[in-house]
Amino acid sequence: MLRVDLTRQKTRVSDLEPDLAAGFLPTRHYTSGVFEHAWEVSGERLAEEYNVKTRGCFACTIPCSRFYVVKDGKFAGLYGEGPEYEALGSFTARVGNSDLDVALKANDMCNRLGLDALTTAECISWAMELHERGMLKRSEADGLDLSWGNGEAILALIEKIARREGFGDVLADGSRAAAEKLGRGVELTMQVKGLDLIMADPRGLKGFGLGFAVASRGGDHLRSEPFIELSDDPRRGEELFGVPEATLRLAHRGKGKLVSYFEDWCAIIDALETCKNIMQNMEILTFERAAEVIEAATGMRMPASEVRRAGARIVNIERMFNVREGVRRRDDTLPRRFREETLPEGPSRGTVFEQEPMLDEYYAERGWDQRTGIPTRETLESLGLGYAADELRKIKASERN
């Protein structure tokens, strides 16, 4: 979600503001979708006051990366690349921090220490919620004050996580593992299949939420990323899926079709090794265009429907890999908070993530078994994945034993 303004020679991360306006900006560990300090830590402010230069990937006409300099204050002289939306949002709204300089420092530390900013921030944010609820003693957190937005504690924990020191060692394997080590708080970890969720509250963006639930890597937006949902335009849903609600962010009907379509599309974008930000989010490389690109590069003539089927094959083979490793419908689940509690304020308040009807619709669309979430033999054979279907027999046999 990048807007590029080349006339001003500044690329902006301009997500915090719209996400705030839609009320799904995960704030204080998803206890709210509205962060009252969003402007102070926004990409707009970063662009105006900190950014010095853009950078781009090879041969890209939309160089979306940015370099910033912190000019004064405690971190004066700090210079680095990014942060992109997830890192910026994670070290601000997610942990309740209103100090942009602290977020830049945190992101820079993660980059240098080789830590994923999102997962690191989720672990810290989870610990902060435990602290807030009185579920974590100060002594257990190496004496750190884990109040929301405490910059010193945030930076100290990043260092401790990287070095596996003290409480950092508890957090160093992600939030789910941390809850297991600590023996509590697993219901408060914001992850799916062990992968921590991004900076979008699924109660305000339901197609994204369904994508997190079923993604082959766990709580991962990059497997489907149905950006069209942000349009909130029912005409698009009607046109693409025959279901107007499919492109309304707060509705749950039609999301099975939406997510399958975008998963197939993302699989093709990945298989062609192109940029998802441009090719999918900006709707540039459609299945039709992909067919043209494939023909130009390889000489193979593939109709657009065949390109989409190739995407579906990728999704199904990844699913079968996971099925062999034990993944079932019960694992395609978002954290309880999203399913049972509503957001207290803002434009996404008062609604929960309607997981079960969405999963039913998704499995039906995919041709997967409703009860188990396993692709049926017919589905696999129709995609030319007969060999994966043969694997099913072994799985069934082992489940009987």
Next chain:
Amino acid sequence: MKRIQVEAERCAGCRLCEMICSFRHEAKFSPALSRVRVIKEDRHGLDYPVLCHQCDPCPAVAACPTGALTRSSRGVIEVDEAACTGCGACVDACTLDAVHLDDSKPLICDLCGGEPACVERCPTRALTFTDSEEIRRPEEAFRELLGRWGIAG
């Protein structure tokens, strides 16, 4: 004379200039065939497209043992491929590192006959085609930028 000038602060290091240069001259998209080469200093995120400045006098022309390199009446360095033996003396002589060999043929910017494709296609307008005598080196441009931003190089 009009020369291609670089504004380092605007260069995003995307190397689209290399792709379009190669395509314009060789009908292939291959940075190895480009007359312009972007230096990327990743530690500080600095980028600088290096290309022939059409210096006068030109040390590469002076170093060529066969007379294959000449300066045209419009001041542009030209390569006579038939006369070139591919010895690489021009590559060594150019003080800007702006000459490269493709197998045995020197690749030198010819300003695309007066309408440089790299200037036209640069997405951040880091390249301009203007009257200027100034010769700048990437390391000078980088030092200046880091100074302006208050960063120790």
